[in-house]
Amino acid sequence: xxxxxxxLTLLTSQNPAGLAQLTEEFHPADILEVVxxxxxxxxxxxxxxxxxxxxxxxxxxxxxxxxxxxxxxxRTHSILNQMSxxxxxxxxxxxxxxxxxxxxxxxxxxxxxxxxxxxxYESDTAGGIMTTRFIAIYASNTVMxxxxxxxxxxxxxxxxxxxxxxxxxxxxKGVVSLRDLVMAPFDxxxxxxxxxxxxxxxxxxxxxxxxxxFSRYGYQAIPVVDGxxxxxxxxxVDDVIDVLNEEFTEDLHHLAGIGKEEKVDGSVADSVKSRLxxxxxxxxxxxxxxxxxxxxxGTIEKxxxxxxxxxIISGMGGNAGTQTLTLVIRALSLExxxxxxxxxxxxxxxxxxxxxxxxxxxxxxxxAMFYDAxxxxxxxxxxxxxxxxxxxxxxxxxxxxxxxxxxxxPALASGVFVTTVTDCMGFFxxxxxxxxxxxxxx
Amino acid sequence: xxxxxxxLTLLTSQNPAGLAQLTEEFHPADILEVVxxxxxxxxxxxxxxxxxxxxxxxxxxxxxxxxxxxxxxxRTHSILNQMSxxxxxxxxxxxxxxxxxxxxxxxxxxxxxxxxxxxxYESDTAGGIMTTRFIAIYASNTVMxxxxxxxxxxxxxxxxxxxxxxxxxxxxKGVVSLRDLVMAPFDxxxxxxxxxxxxxxxxxxxxxxxxxxFSRYGYQAIPVVDGxxxxxxxxxVDDVIDVLNEEFTEDLHHLAGIGKEEKVDGSVADSVKSRLxxxxxxxxxxxxxxxxxxxxxGTIEKxxxxxxxxxIISGMGGNAGTQTLTLVIRALSLExxxxxxxxxxxxxxxxxxxxxxxxxxxxxxxxAMFYDAxxxxxxxxxxxxxxxxxxxxxxxxxxxxxxxxxxxxPALASGVFVTTVTDCMGFFxxxxxxxxxxxxxx
Numbered sequence: 001x002x003x004x005x006x007x008l009t010l011l012t013s014q015n016p017a018g019l020a021q022l023t024e025e026f027h028p029a030d031i032l033e034v035v036x037x038x039x040x041x042x043x044x045x046x047x048x049x050x051x052x053x054x055x056x057x058x059x060x061x062x063x064x065x066x067x068x069x070x071x072x073x074x075r076t077h078s079i080l081n082q083m084s085x086x087x088x089x090x091x092x093x094x095x096x097x098x099x100x101x102x103x104x105x106x107x108x109x110x111x112x113x114x115x116x117x118x119x120x121y122e123s124d125t126a127g128g129i130m131t132t133r134f135i136a137i138y139a140s141n142t143v144m145x146x147x148x149x150x151x152x153x154x155x156x157x158x159x160x161x162x163x164x165x166x167x168x169x170x171x172x173k174g175v176v177s178l179r180d181l182v183m184a185p186f187d188x189x190x191x192x193x194x195x196x197x198x199x200x201x202x203x204x205x206x207x208x209x210x211x212x213x214f215s216r217y218g219y220q221a222i223p224v225v226d227g228x229x230x231x232x233x234x235x236x237v238d239d240v241i242d243v244l245n246e247e248f249t250e251d252l253h254h255l256a257g258i259g260k261e262e263k264v265d266g267s268v269a270d271s272v273k274s275r276l277x278x279x280x281x282x283x284x285x286x287x288x289x290x291x292x293x294x295x296x297x298g299t300i301e302k303x304x305x306x307x308x309x310x311x312i313i314s315g316m317g318g319n320a321g322t323q324t325l326t327l328v329i330r331a332l333s334l335e336x337x338x339x340x341x342x343x344x345x346x347x348x349x350x351x352x353x354x355x356x357x358x359x360x361x362x363x364x365x366x367x368a369m370f371y372d373a374x375x376x377x378x379x380x381x382x383x384x385x386x387x388x389x390x391x392x393x394x395x396x397x398x399x400x401x402x403x404x405x406x407x408x409x410p411a412l413a414s415g416v417f418v419t420t421v422t423d424c425m426g427f428f429x430x431x432x433x434x435x436x437x438x439x440x441x442x
Numbered sequence: 443x444x445x446x447x448x449x450l451t452l453l454t455s456q457n458p459a460g461l462a463q464l465t466e467e468f469h470p471a472d473i474l475e476v477v478x479x480x481x482x483x484x485x486x487x488x489x490x491x492x493x494x495x496x497x498x499x500x501x502x503x504x505x506x507x508x509x510x511x512x513x514x515x516x517r518t519h520s521i522l523n524q525m526s527x528x529x530x531x532x533x534x535x536x537x538x539x540x541x542x543x544x545x546x547x548x549x550x551x552x553x554x555x556x557x558x559x560x561x562x563y564e565s566d567t568a569g570g571i572m573t574t575r576f577i578a579i580y581a582s583n584t585v586m587x588x589x590x591x592x593x594x595x596x597x598x599x600x601x602x603x604x605x606x607x608x609x610x611x612x613x614x615k616g617v618v619s620l621r622d623l624v625m626a627p628f629d630x631x632x633x634x635x636x637x638x639x640x641x642x643x644x645x646x647x648x649x650x651x652x653x654x655x656f657s658r659y660g661y662q663a664i665p666v667v668d669g670x671x672x673x674x675x676x677x678x679v680d681d682v683i684d685v686l687n688e689e690f691t692e693d694l695h696h697l698a699g700i701g702k703e704e705k706v707d708g709s710v711a712d713s714v715k716s717r718l719x720x721x722x723x724x725x726x727x728x729x730x731x732x733x734x735x736x737x738x739x740g741t742i743e744k745x746x747x748x749x750x751x752x753x754i755i756s757g758m759g760g761n762a763g764t765q766t767l768t769l770v771i772r773a774l775s776l777e778x779x780x781x782x783x784x785x786x787x788x789x790x791x792x793x794x795x796x797x798x799x800x801x802x803x804x805x806x807x808x809x810a811m812f813y814d815a816x817x818x819x820x821x822x823x824x825x826x827x828x829x830x831x832x833x834x835x836x837x838x839x840x841x842x843x844x845x846x847x848x849x850x851x852p853a854l855a856s857g858v859f860v861t862t863v864t865d866c867m868g869f870f871x872x873x874x875x876x877x878x879x880x881x882x883x884x
Contacts, residue, residue, distance in 0.1 A: 027641065253772075279798055293749055315727075327698070
């Protein structure tokens with residue numbers, strides 16, 4: 001950004017006018033980046049607490065506390081109480097026990113209540129990403145009343161939607177968009193404008209489901225209700241983008257067999273902790289495959305060319321299995337597979353496996369005959385390739401669907417099972433056929 | 443949804459009051475789903491054209507045309523002209539040549555111009571996902587004037603932000619949020635409210651970059667400017683959620699070696715077209731590995747246990763390589779790797795490779811001695827495992843970074859190169875060491 005220098009100049013200038021311009025015209029995320037590039041949080045000292053709070057809202061959970069510590073006790077308290085409660089909650093969750101108490105103690109009564117409520121929810125649920133600061137009005141209000149209320153409420157995270165709740169039990173009655181408000185005569189009662197069919201999510205819904213709701217309806221914000229349909233918070237779409245990035249990373253990491261929390265710039269110890277268990281699991285797969293090979297030692301001793309060809313058949317099966325697997329896993333998380341299309345999809349995968357197997361099988365047969373000119377050797381290699389591709393399609397389709405049914409994250413565990421199948425079956429079919437045809441091969 | 447039945451009842455009732463309620467209170471996406479569940483687009487006939495247009499905005503590009511065809515020529519034209527221009531553009535891009543002309547011809551002058559503009563942009567750029575319907579005002583307007591203008595403009599995609607442009611050359615001068623408007627006195631000039639430091643994207647920016655801008659700033663909408671900083675469109679955050687889903691599917695598919703467009707419920711022919719090329723590429727890898735094995739036929743003939751153990755060493759190397767690879771690819775697309783941390787990350791990966799290699803190596807040594815009790819055989823297997831893990835770390839880190847530098851999508855091509863390294867090196871190191879130590883092994 002060319003604006004970086006402008007921000008830095010204004011920050012260092014320390015003159016009130018400049019700092020005022022900074023807080024009015026620049027995004028906290030940009031100012032935070034400049035300060036972190038300079039590795040000097042003291043640059044923030046001259047900014048007003050309310051704006052420091054906005055900057056903290058933009059910071060990584062791990063950095064929030066570092067930044068806070070650069071201020072004296074009094075300012076720290078004032079800043080904490082001006083941050084959005086969901087960010088304070090994230091901050092607290094990133095701290096060790098004793099620091100947590102200190103932060104919570106520093107909060108005012110209302111904030112303390114809100115934060116304690118939010119801390120009660122799993123961080124990957126609607127409750128974990130929602131904010132408790134939203135605009136709720138009663139149906140009896142008029143447009144003018146609502147607009148005035150909006151002007152006075154400074155805390156609300158978004159003013160784009162106003163949610164209409166019951167005066168007595170706070171259950172969600174409907175929604176009115178700010179757009180509707182400004183386009184209606186000022187004396188219109190909210191009751192005439194509200195839409196009772198408001199889309200909401202449950203406070204315990206998984207954040208991935210929340211993201212799907214946003215993607216389906218394209219709303220800017222969605223209300224969160226508890227079991228009694230009481231309005232307990234809202235989620236804004238900008239938070240959902242972070243959720244999607246987080247979920248994507250988690251899926252990718254699981255598919256590759258690394259912990260979802262592992263950071264590319266983390267420590268060696270963290271990497272080992274995150275990956276070694278998974279490698280150990282894969283070792284079991286490799287061990288199983290090696291057992292299968294060991295069964296046929298006698299055959300390999302006589303026809304050593306088998307050892308060069310067998311890795312092609314197991315490897316290509318693994319590739320094909322991963323193709324099907326990935327397609328199915330993505331489809332499952334996008335909820336694209338249902339009772340109706342499950343069977344056609346399986347048949348399609350088997351069909352593709354057969355055709356790809358035949359095509360690759362012909363090439364493999366040719367390669368095999370390069371190692372052992374006997375046409376039967378080529379035929380066996382080609383046939384084994386086709387059969388292993390069919391196993392790959394069946395496993396690549398069946399494993400994730402089965403795991404999903406068992407309530408296990410398919411992204412996490414499917415790969416290892418599918419490769420076990422393609423490795424073991426690949427070796428078994430190929431070496432088995434070769435053993436059966438032995439007399440004709442040597 | 444429990445509301446599905448309510449929607450279906452209202453749709454089939456055909457009474458005006460019920461249909462009016464349907465269009466006022468329910469989301470087009472829900473109504474579309476009900477109709478598609480019923481496989482009967484004729485259910486839409488009684489709805490007003492403007493609402494059909496909203497429903498088409500929600501439909502998959504492939505379905506839009508099918509739905510349109512269920513209406514007579516006159517209504518089709520009226521519906522087309524009430525759809526949002528970016529959706530019409532997507533519809534047109536999904537059609538064959540001759541149908542395209544027909545649709546474009548059916549558009550009114552203004553829509554035709556907008557659509558032709560949008561068709562000029564790549565579909566995965568800011569221009570490809572933006573809408574040309576936004577609210578732009580002049581700094582000389584007052585708050586009241588702006589609010590009245592807002593009430594009259596029915597076309598705008600979002601009313602949450604108003605962009606302030608130059609009266610003469612339409613260059614972007616600043617932004618005013620609707621919230622600021624309703625909170626300011628009615629006679630305030632827009633010039634006093636506007637923020638000149640408006641975050642915008644360039645019309646040719648990649649949609650992935652656009653998504654990052656939204657994730658960074660958490661805005662509801664972002665303006666799109668051309669080379670001369672003229673305001674040409676806006677992108678709303680709800681479109682960005684679809685972009686993220688699309689980009690992630692693309693990355694996943696590329697990592698697994700399937701075409702980004704492949705659908706889980708597609709045809710066998712499409713699957714073969716999407717996957718066979720990639721399998722062919724992987725066959726080259728497998729072929730290379732088999733060549734390496736073939737080099738050591740003599741050794742394997744004498745020590746057949748090698749063939750059971752070698753697949754463990756190549757396979758585990760492949761797993762470790764994929765772990766590093768995936769972490770690095772995700773970090774690259776989140777722009778988490780820069781000059782400063784590149785070297786430490788590489789060292790961290792090598793360190794993790796060494797430790798994981800040692801741990802797995804010990805187990806592999808044990809497994810090897812199960813197949814051939816000679817301790818030296820176990821030692822060689824363990825050593826080969828450690829070395830191959832180091833190769834895996836180096837390749838898993840180096841390949842994606844190199845490809846990124848060369849302007850090739852790392853997700854697309856990294857995997858095949860890394861497995862080539864881990865397979866060939868795994869076999870070469872293990873069989874090579876065994877050949878060297880042959881006299882002591884047999």
